[in-house]
Amino acid sequence: MFETIEYHIADEGYALISLNRVEARNAISFQMTEELKEALQQAREADIKCLVLTGNGTEAFCSGGDLNDFHWDMSDNEAFKALYSMKEVLYDLARFPVPTLAVLNGSALGGGCELATACDFRYGSPDGSYGFIQGQLGITAGFGGGSLLYRRLPSLIAYQMLVESEAYSATKCVSIGWMQDVFDPSDIKEEMKRLLEPFISKSVEQLKEFKQQYIRFEFPISLSADMDEEVRRCSTIWGNALHKEVVDSFLSEKNS
């Protein structure tokens, strides 16, 4: 039984995972991390054509790590341990045996953008904003999503996205190739049909083979080690003054 996500297999033969902490803009808590791991395991064992990851609500797909759980005040080792669990989720998603689609019902920021990047294809709401904003928080991407970004985009574009640390519009995301298409969120049922049709119309065997080809080409053995190193390096700068200042300010605004 899940509390922070919803999970089901649709009649059309795909698994749907919906982040379900609308009141916190679907921020990734430690509990959500564990539930995502479990749902991915269940989906892996099911006979499905593709996996869809989305968020409930209209504001945000995911606002990143929950800043109450992923607090600045962790030692390097504690930060590594906390972040590493999400690295495992992202790695599982990236190597998931059938295609994965992130249907971004709203903004994807920080760790939320990393989570979306771990999916093969991204479709976004025109009103959302999307970005690896961690640079504004005094850190780098902590879940290993930078290593994935370098494999999804031309390296200089990925580098620019990480260094700028800005939230981009959907139009810009499409233009750089991070997002495959924009959908009309007011007609989500019809739009899901449209987005899923190329997948649902193939057999499970075909889709597994397409995905295996992609994994062989794009995700060589070094991916996991690269992600581990990225998480380790982020952990070593976790407790810096800017990170403390930004997170404290966010939490004090929340509590005022």
Ligand SMILES: CC[C@@H](C(=O)O)C(=O)SCCNC(=O)CCNC(=O)[C@H](O)C(C)(C)COP(=O)(O)OP(=O)(O)OC[C@H]1O[C@@H](n2cnc3c(N)ncnc32)[C@H](O)[C@@H]1OP(=O)(O)O
């Ligand atoms: C920690 C891992 C690290 C990584 O390694 O990658 C990261 O993920 S860093 C990035 C962390 N994320 C952020 O800094 C984004 C913070 N959130 C926002 O900027 C905004 O909330 C939003 C996503 C742009 C949505 O704005 P809006 O629709 O105006 O909602 P509110 O700001 O009013 O938020 C509503 C509600 O949700 C709480 N919230 C939002 N994001 C988080 C979060 N990441 N962690 C915990 N809680 C979050 C926010 O505090 C509000 O709560 P209440 O005040 O109780 O209503």
